Amino acid sequence: MTTRLALKNITKAYPGCVANDDISFSLNRGEIHALLGENGAGKSTLMNIIYGVVQPDAGELFINDVKVTINSPADARSYGIGMVFQHFTLFDSMTVAENIALALAQKPAEVSSAIEALRTTYELYVEPEKLVGTLSMGEKQRVEIIRCLLQDIQILILDEPTSVLTPQEAEQLFALLNTLSAKGCAVIFISHKLSEVARICHSATILRRGKVSGKITPGQTSLSTLTKLMMGDQSSVTKTECRAASQSFLTVEGLSTRAYPGDDTALKNLCFDVKQGEILGIAGVAGNGQEALLSALSGEINQYQRPAGDIRFNGQSVIAASPVERRSSGMGYVPAERLGRGAVANMSLVSNALLTCYGQGLLRYGFINIQAVQQLTRSIIAKFGVRTPGIEANANQLSGGNLQKFILGRELQQQPRLLIAAHPTWGVDISAQQHIYRDLLTLRDSGCAILIISEDTDELFTLCDRIGALCHGELSPLMAANQVSLDQLGQWMLGEFAHAS
């Protein structure tokens, strides 16, 4: 076997942190190599070094045993390195062929025939004439991969490739990676999902705080060892037992909406309830009606349209109620976008506390009682372990995890009887995630009804008592979490509800 790529003693420091500290690993022809680590472990920096986005302070890179310096992504491509970023570099208003033609400096027609050629070699195909904006996430990812392959690459880097895919789409990706590997292409697979790494990767390098904390062969190493290598010794929230709760607090009956701005999927006749003291989880790939459901429940949708059907809090219909009225009847809401909905980026934490807590006696004759708001802000920060330079820090100065703890804390401060949370731990580091999980479980045990909408199936299985999925605006059956398999949930996420037992 030849070594495609070797990294020797790569070090990269930024003011205040060493992102990569003396990292070495190598990659053989046809090898699928996983790079594991939690957020902030230095995976992205390392990939940016390989792809020429940043230059290392020290260390050497070898490609096919020749020492190289990679100064730019264009350099990297000329060495046969292709990268698929987590955020796709695609243009929605252009066709597949145009997108690829733009990057390759070719004519769209030439690209179309090249795409046809790939179809036979790799069983990889997306219609060249389709607008990228109309494609699913899985198809978009395929366009990115096609673009790499058309540049004749030998090393493919995938950054968290499955985070946007349904389990079934992920299967297709794995099959494709195996084909690529069989044809001699080496793959670097960045992930923090241990199960999939164990399934498809030949080898793995684990990063922790910028250093290599272990090199293992997946499948021969136990999950608990892997977890320890990634996170150090931390107790984590493990799967909780399902509980049968009593009285329902939120009841949704026959909820239907028209298409909603930001998410063009309409809801079709949704019926479900959330009981006091239980967590209901709704899975699904983004764009299947989550936005519409969240805004219908929070009352935001009433700015645009009145949905059909009924929503009741504790038996009282709130379908016509505004978000303010719903809050005062006990609703708390943690939206998906932390900056730009949950919190105002350029406003201080004090202002962001006032944002939804104004009903907590913070106003006097329409004027803001600033001392009271500051007091409240301090108590949220202390109670929920928010790390911040101070109460006057702007929301965008906090890390994702800390901001999320703040937003959740702000909602919990209002002692909700129903909490709606969308993607509560998306993109936060593991310690914040554990913190948030514990807060949510404590809240549940105090008798609050909780609805979680998430794309992260691991998260749903860890937290939820009952689970269902949303697809094309329709809701699957809801079942106790311990009676649903991942495969079953995946079927539901694809809209195949009939398989429910």
Add this chain to the structure above:
Amino acid sequence: MHLELRPVPDYKWQYLSPLLATMLTLLSGWLLFAWLTDAPGHALYVFFIAGISDAFGLSEWLLKATPMLLCAYGLAICYRASLWNIGAEGQLLMGALVGSAVALEFLDSESSLAIPSVILAGMTGGALWALLAGLLKFRFNTSEILTTIMLNYIAMNLLQWAVYGPLKDPGGFNFPESALFSEATLLPVLWPDTRLHVGFLFTCVVMPLTWLLLAKSFVGFQIQVAGQDPKAAVMAGYPVKRLGYVVLLISGALAGLAGAVEVIGPLGQLVPTVSPGYGYSAIIIALLGRLHPVGITLAGLLVSLLFMGAELSQIEMGLSSAIASLFQGLLLFFFLACDVLIRYRIRFSPGTVTPQPNH
């Protein structure tokens, strides 16, 4: 020379950048005068100091600032709500037009209701003109930038139509202007032997009220949340559209007030040249004052000085009075350019750019 991102924004430049912009404008003024005249120092003196060196000059300075400040306070509220109302000029003209129409009803009257009626009418005219832009925005999603600009031109033409038509003075030898208003409709003079009238007091009231609204009230907070982050405002349940209407009504009413105060203040009749672009200058003032009532007041006085200097240099040095808007444009350019210093620092030596770690 290149720009380097500061690790944290340096907020002292929020205060320094308007000052630096003013200095740069003065420097450009000196260069311009050096090119146009033999004694640039004297020209600068005429432009910026001679006009306000006596009591009458001071009064004229405040008098000129009055309509612009009234408009600018309103615009600041709009801009805090991210409503790009460019229409203060049109709203001011409508205020002048409607106010004058009412003032002409009091030609032979000595009623003490005359002044309040005119002022109320002017405010209503301005507010309705702004409301129109609001309706177009919130009902039909039409960009308020473009509609308010168009409404400015329409208001200008309506004013022309009025002074050439229905409001023309029958005994005025066919000049395009209204009859002179009666004593009862004219605002009393505040400072004897000058033209400074009680309209100036409106600015003294509106300024602290604007501050109170923006800095202390919950409505003001909601307005700013809606402006910075409409999605957060909707999430929190704030009535975003209603807030938008309120903001436009306030700013339209203030611009209308400015128009009414002009016609029953220094002008005493409706003329086609009610405003030499006060509404446009107010935009510059609002931005330069960083949308803060105190900053606006200072910026308003500066711009008012530019207007006076331009008039004086026209009389004394034969320069075009268009120099006022030239300086205003420069001032705003410099200001916008200097703002880069809040987030970036200028490095003169070639250095390496350190990108932020990207986790």
Add this chain to the structure above:
Amino acid sequence: MDLDLLASLLYATFRTGTPILLVALGELICEKSGVLNLGQEGVMLMGAVTGFIVVSQFDSYALGIFTSVLTGIVMAAIFAFITLTLQANQVASGLALAIFGTGLSAFIGTDYQGQSIAGLPSLAVPHLSEISVIGPAFFQHDILVYTSLAATFLLWWNLKYARLGLILKAVGENPDAANALGLPVLKVRYLAVLFGGAMSGLAGAYVSLVYTPLWAENMTAGRGWIAVALVVFASWRISRVLLGAYLFGLASILHLVAQVFGADISPNLLAALPYAATIVVLVILSSNQTRHKLFAPLALAIPWHKSR
């Protein structure tokens, strides 16, 4: 309506529509790259006054038009530096450009206020111009009208079929992705803004050298603004810009039509008509948000910097 009148109406429509068309084409390219330049009114005025001064001094129309275009580019360069290099707010900078251009043009044009020149002669297309109605309506224009039509076609072709169109679209939709693909985002935006300035300068020349061959303060009377609005209501498509420009041309000569039919409406009210028409069209076209969303450049008016 007799045919001569129809011919002269069509002729006047083309003439009135041309400056709007020129500005709107430039602004369209500018906005496609993701930059909103609201200052075209000021750029136009500067183009108008400099072209006029050069023609009245040197009596050369070619030199005058060249000067106007150059002035437009210089004005746009100031805007580009402030918004692209210094990343200032594009809306505010555009307003500054409009106010600055209005003031500066009035200032340097003081000595020429109210003066007039002969005006650029028209070029009759051989043979075609002799056809009745069609000849006088379409083939007896000046060179700038023909230039504007050629520019329309060239831009349309480039946007639709050339790589240039793809690059422009990419930079205007997702500058981060475009940068990741190695496209020179800032350079593309600079060029687009400068092109917009050149077109506005040319439009200014058209107004002061051809349409009404004289100089008066503020003589463009909001045409720069209407052109910016036109780009929005044409949903960033060249064919609609062309159509819209001539529709506006027609709206602004309606007072002529009114006179012909003997309608007794105040000329001041009729003068407000184009602006009112602009609002009405904007309203009709922007109430359909999905359409708007489909065509608007996504990154419009958002500052972008490489180090982000």
